[in-house]
Amino acid sequence: MKLSTGRGRGIVLSALLFVLAGCGWFGGTARPSWIDGGSPQFPSAQYLVGVGQADSRPQATEQAYAAVSRIFKAEITAQAKDWESYLVVESRGQTSTERRLTLDNVTRVTTDKVLENVQVLDTWFDQKTRQYYALAGMNRAQAEAAMVERLNELDRTIQTEVTEAHQTQDKLSRVRNLKRAAKNLVLREAYNTDLRVVRSNGQGNASPHRVAELTAELEQFLAKNLLMAVVLSGDQAEPLERALVDGLTQEGFTVVGGGAGAGPAELLITGSVRLWPIEVNDPHFRYVRWCAESVIEEVATHRVVGALSKGGKEGHVTEREAAAKAVRVMQQEFASDLARSVAAHVYGERDLPASAATPSGCPKEAVQPPVSR
Known part of the structure; x- marks a missing residue:
């Protein structure tokens, strides 16, 4: 059957448009x-x-x-x-x-x-x-308009956070607002760098604040007004306490002496560590179980603001080596997590657990003698 002339021209035209x-x-x-x-x-x-x-x-x-x-x-x-x-x-x-x-x-x-x-x-x-x-x-013109709008939005947010930080009498509120302002300012400056790339003249929109200045203000306030103290007890408490102090220091906090020396501290972290051998049906390895628990409280009011507990089991060819491995794990999993959790609480990003349940396999009191050192 032959195609009509008009229909044939339509098919040819469609094919030509597709090719073009x-x-x-x-x-x-x-x-x-x-x-x-x-x-x-x-x-x-x-x-x-x-x-x-x-x-x-x-x-x-x-x-x-x-x-x-x-x-x-x-x-x-x-x-x-x-x-x-x-x-x-x-x-x-x-x-x-x-x-x-x-x-x-x-x-x-x-x-x-x-x-x-x-x-x-x-x-x-x-x-x-x-x-x-x-x-x-x-x-460039379209991208510039979008970036300027984003910069203006961030400028308003940063200024609100800085103003609230300087007006509040609450220490945590000041820390949290300064932290958020510094973080948003880093993002703001990154967007401003993008704006300089987009604009053919290479010019950006300056901010009234600087990242280094806000960061320095936050660090100085923490060092003077939000000191911390750490007191851990029990077997192998000393290496765990050192790891916790190091973790808190890395998070930007100043740690003072515990016990009676915790007077100037705002937050006191107390806890206990237990480590003991356990019997496991394994002819090649010796095992120990560990438990660590802590409570974080405000020194002035004695109000508990959070708690954290962790436990586990580690094995090695000898009991001494298993204990050494357990200490390393405690430093990584307990001390580091606790330092980050405290920092997240102070900076207002995540609440500390209100209470800490005893980990599975960890009794309230160790019923076996501690591992020999």
Whole structure:
């Protein structure tokens, strides 16, 4: 059956439009000038671009986006020294928590926002080399408007936090507001760095606050007004106490002597440690069980603000080695977790557990003699 003339022309026209729409990927046009670093269609004064090249279309597109991303990452890394006083404190320790703000976190957060303004502007396929090319970029004016709006929002938040920190009489409230303000200011400065990249004149919007100044104010206030004391008892309490003091110091706190010397402290951390051998049906290893528990209270009011308990079992070829391993585990799992939990409470990010249940397998009192040292 023959097609009508009108219908046949429609099919031909549709096919032609399809070919033209995809001609960039199939090499139907000459090599675009943007591949070699310039394009009258996307001038650098109006567009910030990146070029990707790969064996497949998705890979070329991904590389083009990555090329744009690298421009911003490089600039943020170059500016990071201004935030070093804050970032160094936040990256201490080996375990990442929600509140930690490292340079990688900052870069990832801002880059994700930047890429929201990036799109594929053009594509081309080289028939000879069988390579795909993609041009990704952003309109500078549109991206600038979005970034300025974000900066203004952060400026309002930071100013509110700083004002509340300076007006409150509550010590914890002051610490928490200063901490939040410093964290938001790091993000704000990262966005401002992005803005300088987007603007062809390289200018950003200055902030009335500086990260180093807020961080220094927070550290000074903590050192003078929020001292801590640690008192642990029991077998192997000394190495655990040292680890806890180190952890609290890394979190930015000053630890004073415990017991009668805890007078100037705001928070007192007391606890006990137990370590004893257990019988396990294992001809090759000896085992010990450990338990550690702590209570955190306000010195002035004797109000308990939280508690934490942990326990476990460790084995080794000898009882002495099993005990040494248990001490290391206690330092990592109990002391480090306790220091981070106290810091999270002070900074207002997470409440301490109101009470601590005895871990499974850990009696209230050790009924067997402690491990010999």
